[in-house]
Amino acid sequence: MNRRTKTVVLGVTLVLTAAVATGSAAASGDDHRREAAALTGTAKLYRSDGDDMTFSFDAHLATKDNDDPLKATGTFEWSHYRDGHGAWARAKVNCLVTGGKVAVVSGVITDSDLPGAKGKQVGVTVDDLGRHDRLGYSWAATGTPVETGDMPKCVSSAPFEKVKQGTGDFTVVPWQPKL
Structure with missing residues (x-):
């Protein structure tokens, strides 16, 4: 050479x-x-009867708090309207647990126009399936967060609702605790 x-x-x-x-x-x-866990994004839910339901998440668990999902921070909010009637609420995150593309976030309602909702513990589950995300919430069986009674942190329902096509952008950062 x-x-x-x-x-x-x-x-x-x-x-x-x-x-x-x-x-x-x-x-x-x-x-x-990298965060220890996170759930972010916004989407409308699909309802054949025309309900307008939107959920938004900004929930995070810092790397330094990896061993304690109760140290998660952030907020999540939702609204549900049909024929001009409904309500909205915002909750302060008090727990975030994720596994793969599934997240369970819980919090206490800090602001809402639903009478009796402030101070109630609620939880939401998200399954981040790309263009076919799914969602569930702790008040699914009772109808409203006001009627759920006392709930522990980190509890929700299975993600039975479908996200309306073209609206979902949920992102789940999987938690990897030291077991």
Whole structure:
């Protein structure tokens, strides 16, 4: 190999080595900054009878709190209207547990126009299936959060509702506790 070719090969090798090292360092750094768990996004639910139901989530569990899902932070909110009647509510997150693409988030209602809802514990389950997300909520069997009674944290129902096509963008970051 002539001197010029050796110089080019050496230069390319150095550039590739630096790129691989930088990529490895960035990847390992991302693992340390990644949240322990998260549920984010907004979607409307599909209802054949025309109900307008929307759920939004901004729930997070910091890496430093990986062993305690009760230290999750954030909010979630929802609204349910039909023929001009309904209500909305916002809850402060008090628990977030995720596994794979399924998340259960719970919280206490901090603001709502539904009489008697403030202070009630509620939970929501999301199954992040891409374009076919599903959702369930703790008041599914009772009709409203007001009628659910006392509920523990981190409890909800199976994700039985379908997200309206084209509206879902839920993202679940899977929790990986040290067991």
